[in-house]
Amino acid sequence: MTNTTALWLFDLDNTLHDASHAIFPAIHDNMNAFMARTLGRDGVNADAATVDATRETYWRRYGATLLGLVKHHQVRPEDFLREAHHFDDLLSMIRAERGLINLLKRLPGRKILLTNAPHRYSSDVMRHLRLQRHFGKHISIESMHVHRQLRPKPSRHMLRQLIARERVAAGRCILVEDTIATLKAAKWVGMRTAWVTQYLGDNRDVIKRPGYVDVKVKSVRKLARNLHRLR
Template sequence: MPNHTSPSPVWLFDLDNTLHDASHAIFPAISANMNTYIARVLGDGATPASQDVVDAARLGYWKRYGATLLGMIRHHQVCPKDFLHVTHDLQELQKLVRAEKGLGALLRRLPGRKILLTNAPTRYSTDVMRHLGLGRHFSHHVAIEHMHVHRQLRPKPSSLMLRRLLRKHGVAARRCILVEDTLANLKSASRLGVRTVWVTQYLRMSDPIGKASLPRTLKRPGYVDVKVKSVRQLPARLHRLR
């Protein structure tokens, strides 16, 4: 008798403001590091750039490219490795991490493979996952350093990067579910046929400087299949993702 059971999904989980509350303390700390770094780069060699100049550059590049780093590379020739190391060098990271309890049990309950897909660097995201105790639940860890297409850095929401990721893992887009807080990333994934889950509880700081426009409403966009406040609600919404 033929087996008509649907294959298990492949989950693509974002990290910051999805699996933990980065807005609480981590984003402010990264923001402070980034301000110092960008002020030095945009300064005249003796005097750092003003905060207004720094904010304008950060927000402009974040909106235009989806990541401040891409603008800094393109317009100021910064070294990506150096930028990521300096901006994500956080003292006593464990004290900054805030997350819900029971996430490990949640991940065990979800059928299928889990892949961490984060625009954060490897060292930082590995440290956060260790403090959360969630690393063992993920078969792969895809950080920003792994998001190159044709030798160009292409972090989320790059559709080219996501297509390459799906090919590498031999999985069809319709088998994948992206769990994210960032609507631009969900929209891009949906266009490829990936199912989408929007996590909303940490939206008070949607970008690293907290100045990008938050959604005027938390109404679910058409490209979002399921909206949840917390990832802990995923098992109850599984039927809507089949």
């Protein structure tokens, strides 16, 4: 039987908190160091230009750098995720606006955290923000497999599988996300979409709302007043 209750799918980084402040720069550096070792030869690390070009190529081709590293360099996902998300003091790096708990209470329906981040990191962030109890499920990148293949966001196959597993009509799902590619994939499978722009940088206010975005909000705290546009 199909569940008719609304299902909210929330991204984590740059949606529920400001990852661009300190966390993303640290991940960027960690990722570059890992890739330099992986792409290097004869014990010599690859240079920065090679790393940047490879990361950009894999991001464009596969939607996630990790998928390219797995496919072409036999990297184990758990090794990459552990290295990329290593922080000396994660809690001091977290920045988030107030009022998130009240916002979640005001949104009718079930809520799932859907993040391309690893489980340990995302759990630590959610506990620090005191949000974990407001989500019925926590789906991290380790759980995003389709036919035994890793398929993180923006995979349409993964999103369709999620809809089927939750026994909910696509039109009853609302994806809240900062990444355009994932919003586009969600709309393609029939979901409603909310684009959070607060942490996108200086040009966030001039970016036009694409047709596959139902609601564009600066902050997730603005979602409640836009419920009529997400039904």
